[in-house]
Amino acid sequence: MKKFILFFAISLTILSCNSDDDAISNETTVVGSWKLIEVYLDPGDGSGDFEPVTSEKIVEFRANGSVLSNGSICQPSPAIGESTSGTYSTEELIIVSEDCVDTELDIQYRLDGNNLILNYPCIEACSEKYVRL
Known part of the structure; x- marks a missing residue:
C-alpha cells in the first residue's frame, strides 16, 4: 500500500508540472515595433529575391489591433514621411488600412523566425521584410 501511495504521489507531481511551451512569447506575436530591412520585387520570371534597403521605416503593431507606420503600408516602399495606419x-x-485609397486588397503578413514579412497585392510578387526592434 505504501508503494502505491508513493507511486501515486510521484505520478501526481509529474503530471502537475507546468510547461512553459503553452505561454506566448514576444517572439511568436506580431505585437511590437519592426524595422524595414529588405524589399522583394519580382520582375515576373520568378527570379526576384529580397534585396537589402537602407530605411528608417518602422511598422508598429499594437495589442489593441491597430498598426501604425512612419511610411506607407499601402505599397512596398522604403520611403518614410507619409504616415499610415x-x-x-x-x-x-491581414492588415486593412483606409489610408490605402489605390487598393481595396488587404496586405497579408506572416512571421518568419525573427522577421515580419508583408505581402502586398501586386501583379508580380512584392514583399517587405522587417526585423523586430
Missing part, C-alpha cells in the same frame, strides 16, 4: 487581424493574418 490601419488594423490587423491575427486570425486572418
Whole structure:
C-alpha cells in the first residue's frame, strides 16, 4: 500500500508540472515595433529575391489591433514621411488600412523566425521584410 501511495504521489507531481511551451512569447506575436530591412520585387520570371534597403521605416503593431507606420503600408516602399495606419487581424493574418485609397486588397503578413514579412497585392510578387526592434 505504501508503494502505491508513493507511486501515486510521484505520478501526481509529474503530471502537475507546468510547461512553459503553452505561454506566448514576444517572439511568436506580431505585437511590437519592426524595422524595414529588405524589399522583394519580382520582375515576373520568378527570379526576384529580397534585396537589402537602407530605411528608417518602422511598422508598429499594437495589442489593441491597430498598426501604425512612419511610411506607407499601402505599397512596398522604403520611403518614410507619409504616415499610415490601419488594423490587423491575427486570425486572418491581414492588415486593412483606409489610408490605402489605390487598393481595396488587404496586405497579408506572416512571421518568419525573427522577421515580419508583408505581402502586398501586386501583379508580380512584392514583399517587405522587417526585423523586430
